[in-house]
Amino acid sequence: MEAAGVKTARPAGDVEALVRLAAPDMAAVNALIGRRMQSDVPVIPALADHLIAAGGKRLRPLLTLAAARALNGGGEKAHKLAAAVEFIHTATLLHDDVVDGSEMRRSKVAAHLIWGSPSSVLVGDFLFARAFELMVETDSLRALHILARASAVISEGEVLQLTRSRDLRLDQSVYLQIVQAKTAELFAAAAESGAVAAGATDAAVEALRSYGMNLGLAFQLVDDALDYASDAETLGKNAGDDFREGKVTLPLLLAIQRTRGKEDAFWDRAVGKVEQVDGDFRRARELIVGTGALQATMDLAGDYADAAKDALSILPAGEWRAALENLADFAVSRLA
Amino acid sequence: MEAAGVKTARPAGDVEALVRLAAPDMAAVNALIGRRMQSDVPVIPALADHLIAAGGKRLRPLLTLAAARALNGGGEKAHKLAAAVEFIHTATLLHDDVVDGSEMRRSKVAAHLIWGSPSSVLVGDFLFARAFELMVETDSLRALHILARASAVISEGEVLQLTRSRDLRLDQSVYLQIVQAKTAELFAAAAESGAVAAGATDAAVEALRSYGMNLGLAFQLVDDALDYASDAETLGKNAGDDFREGKVTLPLLLAIQRTRGKEDAFWDRAVGKVEQVDGDFRRARELIVGTGALQATMDLAGDYADAAKDALSILPAGEWRAALENLADFAVSRLA
Numbered sequence: 291m292e293a294a295g296v297k298t299a300r301p302a303g304d305v306e307a308l309v310r311l312a313a314p315d316m317a318a319v320n321a322l323i324g325r326r327m328q329s330d331v332p333v334i335p336a337l338a339d340h341l342i343a344a345g346g347k348r349l350r351p352l353l354t355l356a357a358a359r360a361l362n363g364g365g366e367k368a369h370k371l372a373a374a375v376e377f378i379h380t381a382t383l384l385h386d387d388v389v390d391g392s393e394m395r396r397s398k399v400a401a402h403l404i405w406g407s408p409s410s411v412l413v414g415d416f417l418f419a420r421a422f423e424l425m426v427e428t429d430s431l432r433a434l435h436i437l438a439r440a441s442a443v444i445s446e447g448e449v450l451q452l453t454r455s456r457d458l459r460l461d462q463s464v465y466l467q468i469v470q471a472k473t474a475e476l477f478a479a480a481a482e483s484g485a486v487a488a489g490a491t492d493a494a495v496e497a498l499r500s501y502g503m504n505l506g507l508a509f510q511l512v513d514d515a516l517d518y519a520s521d522a523e524t525l526g527k528n529a530g531d532d533f534r535e536g537k538v539t540l541p542l543l544l545a546i547q548r549t550r551g552k553e554d555a556f557w558d559r560a561v562g563k564v565e566q567v568d569g570d571f572r573r574a575r576e577l578i579v580g581t582g583a584l585q586a587t588m589d590l591a592g593d594y595a596d597a598a599k600d601a602l603s604i605l606p607a608g609e610w611r612a613a614l615e616n617l618a619d620f621a622v623s624r625l626a
Numbered sequence: 627m628e629a630a631g632v633k634t635a636r637p638a639g640d641v642e643a644l645v646r647l648a649a650p651d652m653a654a655v656n657a658l659i660g661r662r663m664q665s666d667v668p669v670i671p672a673l674a675d676h677l678i679a680a681g682g683k684r685l686r687p688l689l690t691l692a693a694a695r696a697l698n699g700g701g702e703k704a705h706k707l708a709a710a711v712e713f714i715h716t717a718t719l720l721h722d723d724v725v726d727g728s729e730m731r732r733s734k735v736a737a738h739l740i741w742g743s744p745s746s747v748l749v750g751d752f753l754f755a756r757a758f759e760l761m762v763e764t765d766s767l768r769a770l771h772i773l774a775r776a777s778a779v780i781s782e783g784e785v786l787q788l789t790r791s792r793d794l795r796l797d798q799s800v801y802l803q804i805v806q807a808k809t810a811e812l813f814a815a816a817a818e819s820g821a822v823a824a825g826a827t828d829a830a831v832e833a834l835r836s837y838g839m840n841l842g843l844a845f846q847l848v849d850d851a852l853d854y855a856s857d858a859e860t861l862g863k864n865a866g867d868d869f870r871e872g873k874v875t876l877p878l879l880l881a882i883q884r885t886r887g888k889e890d891a892f893w894d895r896a897v898g899k900v901e902q903v904d905g906d907f908r909r910a911r912e913l914i915v916g917t918g919a920l921q922a923t924m925d926l927a928g929d930y931a932d933a934a935k936d937a938l939s940i941l942p943a944g945e946w947r948a949a950l951e952n953l954a955d956f957a958v959s960r961l962a
Binding site for chain 1: 665666667669670717718721724725726743744745747748749750751752754755756758759761762765767770771774775777778780781782784785786788789
């Protein structure tokens with residue numbers, strides 16, 4: 291399907307090739323995740339499993355596994371790092387949903403609405419600690435460094451977003467800085483640590499980091515666009531969530547800039563003050579499509595996807611590299 | 627001063643000897659803490675500094691430093707681990723205060739009441755990540771393992787406490803399991819990692835871990851007792867906080883057991899349902915003192931302090947060992 295107001299001439303891409311190639315590795319990682327989220331305190335595995343079993347594509351651990359395999363590595367070390375990456379991601383989702391008051395996650399009721407915010411905060415902490423236990427077992431101080439640093443950067447991005455989330459004059463560069471920190475950094479660290487696990491050269495490690503970073507930026511920008519271009523069923527969460535929370539994402543930011551002097555009162559009320567009435571989301575969506583803000587967001591995402599593919603050029607050609615290239619195309623074709 | 631209903635014949639102990647001995651190391655650690663809590667996102671150092679500058683005795687990093695020095699170690703590695711330990715502790719305090727809805731911390735308004743719970747959660751995450759960055763820099767996978775494991779255990783203890791906090795039939799052994807996990811484990815890991823930083827023998831590492839564990843149990847039990855035996859000025863938080871939150875700590879637990887069949891309706895209303903009226907705290911305090919529950923809690927704390935001192939016997943005699951022994955006495959003399 292083609293979403294309203296977005297043109298594309300890109301290859302469709304797919305994630306299936308990567309999922310299929312990585313299936314044996316991923317089975318080992320899933321088993322590891324299942325074992326390591328256990329605890330004698332029953333609410334911990336129950337709450338963790340609610341989110342983890344809901345799945346999603348597990349893109350981040352897939353990146354770790356694929357980076358290792360593409361560089362002729364793999365095995366237990368990569369599995370442990372991949373599980374650690376998924377635990378860090380799950381911990382940030384649990385905390386994010388508390389912070390944002392989100393009601394849905396992965397098509398399910400958010401955990402904090404079932405077990406309460408306190409449990410979500412603490413189980414997030416638990417998973418974060420378990421992630422570091424897994425990393426320690428790999429004996430790789432370099433991978434530990436990468437993922438510890440990424441964890442700090444993610445929190446910084448989250449705080450920055452929190453303090454600027456209703457700022458209608460947010461600079462595009464600050465917005466991209468937030469996306470880079472809160473989303474793309476973990477994609478980058480996931481791929482980078484996989485390359486490290488494979489004992490790759492510095493150049494290859496750097497290339498995989500760049501791939502992950504650009505892929506993460508592409509994914510987040512498309513997510514931001516999807517919030518204004520899809521319905522709840524497609525996305526697995528409510529379309530319009532960002533808007534209803536007064537979150538200034540790139541499509542909104544560009545539309546605000548492009549309607550300056552004309553729609554200021556609307557944006558100020560509906561986003562700045564988050565005082566919304568029926569029809570506000572539809573109006574915002576029309577402005578975002580009409581001003582070309584949605585298209586501009588998708589174009590930028592396309593540029594990042596291209597940069598991600600370029601970064602792979604130093605890798606040996608083969609099915610793993612091809613699958614990673616397909617994933618970059620997939621990132622931006624979800625809307626098309 | 628002697629608190630109501632508590633007898634003691636123990637040496638007073640003090641923390642000053644340790645503070646004085648460790649002053650040069652602690653100055654380096656404080657400088658490191660100040661540098662590593664910085665961020666380009668202004669709310670992060672502001673919020674972190676609100677709690678960190680309020681100080682407290684920094685017992686946990688002191689344990690790391692003292693353990694290293696007592697075993698002829700010290701230097702940069704110990705400083706980094708000590709700073710990491712304080713960051714982990716600060717992160718758990720930030721999250722605890724959100725989870726408990728506490729209003730005061732270290733004689734100041736709790737951070738979440740100033741910056742909001744979302745910022746407290748995220749800055750906690752940031753400090754936790756920074757702790758791991760510091761640990762990675764020590765190149766000690768063993769210390770990383772100790773502190774990663776401790777972090778997971780702490781979260782488990784917090785969740786266990788959360789799910790059982792209003793359980794009037796909580797078993798004493800489960801209560802001590804909670805205290806061991808949420809408080810004593812970090813004391814143990816702090817001392818243990820200091821010994822590891824000093825390159826100590828396995829026996830010495832184990833001894834320092836045992837010292838920290840027993841010291842932590844003693845400290846928490848005395849804190850629990852202080853909630854029923856002191857005023858806000860002494861403790862730096864509000865006396866009666868635990869009671870008002872319906873937290874079942876050991877003195878309360880023992881008093882409930884010892885008044886079974888007589889005061890069940892009172893405990894059920896005031897603690898089980900947390901429906902409290904004026905005079906409830908005074909009545910609870912009278913029952914806790916009158917049944918000897920407060921004394922029993924202090925006696926148990928004394929036993930743990932003795933065990934902590936015993937564990938030190940394999941250390942070389944000297945001023946560091948003496949200072950650690952004094953600290954164990956201090957832990958239980960705060961109430962006397």
